Amino acid sequence: MPDNTMMKKNGMVTKIHTRIRTEPFKNNYDLVGKELGRGKFAVVKKCIEKATGKEHAAKFLRKRRKGEDCRGDILNEIAVLELAKANPYVVALHEVYETQSEIILVLECAAGGEIFNQCVADNDDAFTEKDVVRLARQILVGVAFLHRNNVVHLDLKPQNLLLTSAQPLGDIRIVDFGLSRRMDTLTEVREILGTPEYVAPEILNYEPISTATDMWSIGVLTYVMLTGESPFLGEQKQETFLNISQGNVDYSQEVFEGVSSLAIDFIQSLLRKNPRKRSTAEECLSHPWLSGHAAPPPPPPRLPLASLDETSQSESEPESPVPPPE
Numbered sequence: 122m123p124d125n126t127m128m129k130k131n132g133m134v135t136k137i138h139t140r141i142r143t144e145p146f147k148n149n150y151d152l153v154g155k156e157l158g159r160g161k162f163a164v165v166k167k168c169i170e171k172a173t174g175k176e177h178a179a180k181f182l183r184k185r186r187k188g189e190d191c192r193g194d195i196l197n198e199i200a201v202l203e204l205a206k207a208n209p210y211v212v213a214l215h216e217v218y219e220t221q222s223e224i225i226l227v228l229e230c231a232a233g234g235e236i237f238n239q240c241v242a243d244n245d246d247a248f249t250e251k252d253v254v255r256l257a258r259q260i261l262v263g264v265a266f267l268h269r270n271n272v273v274h275l276d277l278k279p280q281n282l283l284l285t286s287a288q289p290l291g292d293i294r295i296v297d298f299g300l301s302r303r304m305d306t307l308t309e310v311r312e313i314l315g316t317p318e319y320v321a322p323e324i325l326n327y328e329p330i331s332t333a334t335d336m337w338s339i340g341v342l343t344y345v346m347l348t349g350e351s352p353f354l355g356e357q358k359q360e361t362f363l364n365i366s367q368g369n370v371d372y373s374q375e376v377f378e379g380v381s382s383l384a385i386d387f388i389q390s391l392l393r394k395n396p397r398k399r400s401t402a403e404e405c406l407s408h409p410w411l412s413g414h415a416a417p418p419p420p421p422p423r424l425p426l427a428s429l430d431e432t433s434q435s436e437s438e439p440e441s442p443v444p445p446p447e
């Protein structure tokens with residue numbers, strides 16, 4: 122059995138607890154149906170565990186990529202999944218298999234697919250604002266958990282946010298921890314990570330990344346979920362990068378037709394160039410758009426001035442954070 126070595130490189134955690142199985146994956150699982158999806162280095166297929174008859178998603182990861190040994194990266198992905206096991210909105214890791222060339226992660230199957238599919242504008246299946254409120258809350262509960270544990274995801278985008286079911290609209294499962302890093306050991310990021318459209322300005326400027334880097338992506342994500350439009354997307358990568366570093370965002374009525382002003386305020390609190398000025402995941406959860414304390418109560422009927430002192434309460438008092446639902 123390969124040893125579960127510990128090594129740290131750029132914030133990667135590679136000490137894992139899951140047993141890496143070396144017996145053939147196919148002894149214990151049947152592959153069924155077509156591919157669930159694929160990314161740069163992975164193919165994900167639906168499978169059935171023979172012993173239980175239960176459906177899972179098997180993520181096949183190549184250990185060598187571009188001639189380099191990437192086993193450490195895969196162990197990092199496993200380590201983060203282990204760490205987030207307690208959170209319901211992070212996909213559950215069931216088992217791990219290893220062959221000569223691959224590592225296979227057997228994951229909980231998120232049968233509803235990527236939220237990407239419902240982010241497309243002019244689609245009958247597009248999310249309503251009420252849907253987005255519920256899903257954004259779940260994404261933030263998951264991300265707040267990661268951030269409390271000093272983990273940054275660094276690749277939050279609609280392709281990595283899945284649903285337990287599409288119709289009726291189910292719950293969020295955050296997947297793909299391939300780029301995730303531990304903040305406490307993070308030194309520097311020298312390559313541009315992530316997908317251009319969702320990447321924060323500090324990544325483009327080679328400035329330090331932090332949990333705020335994920336918060337930028339959540340701002341972009343929320344914009345896309347509500348409007349069906351990508352706020353920074355240009356014709357080419359370079360144009361997208363320019364749009365991000367210039368920080369020009371279209372908040373016009375045209376784009377946000379039928380969307381509440383609280384939602385726009387929420388997005389604006391995230392798409393701030395200075396990472397220190399962005400809302401944190403916890404702050405987002407108590408934002409009035411998500412906390413359910415949307416509108417302040419209507420002002421009380423006007424009272425004679427004399428009695429006002431005893432009855433009025435400051436309306437500008439900060440709201441106490443509301444614990445997430447569920």
Ligand code: ADP
Binds near residue numbers: 160162180212296
């Ligand atoms: P990559 O690191 O290559 O991007 P991902 O983990 O993002 O790999 O998986 C690629 C795609 O496979 C996802 O975008 C999604 O469509 C699908 N997928 C991944 N995990 C699951 C899962 N647990 N259940 C269902 N589909 C999945």
Ligand code: MG
Binds near residue numbers: 160281297
């Ligand atoms: Mg992915």
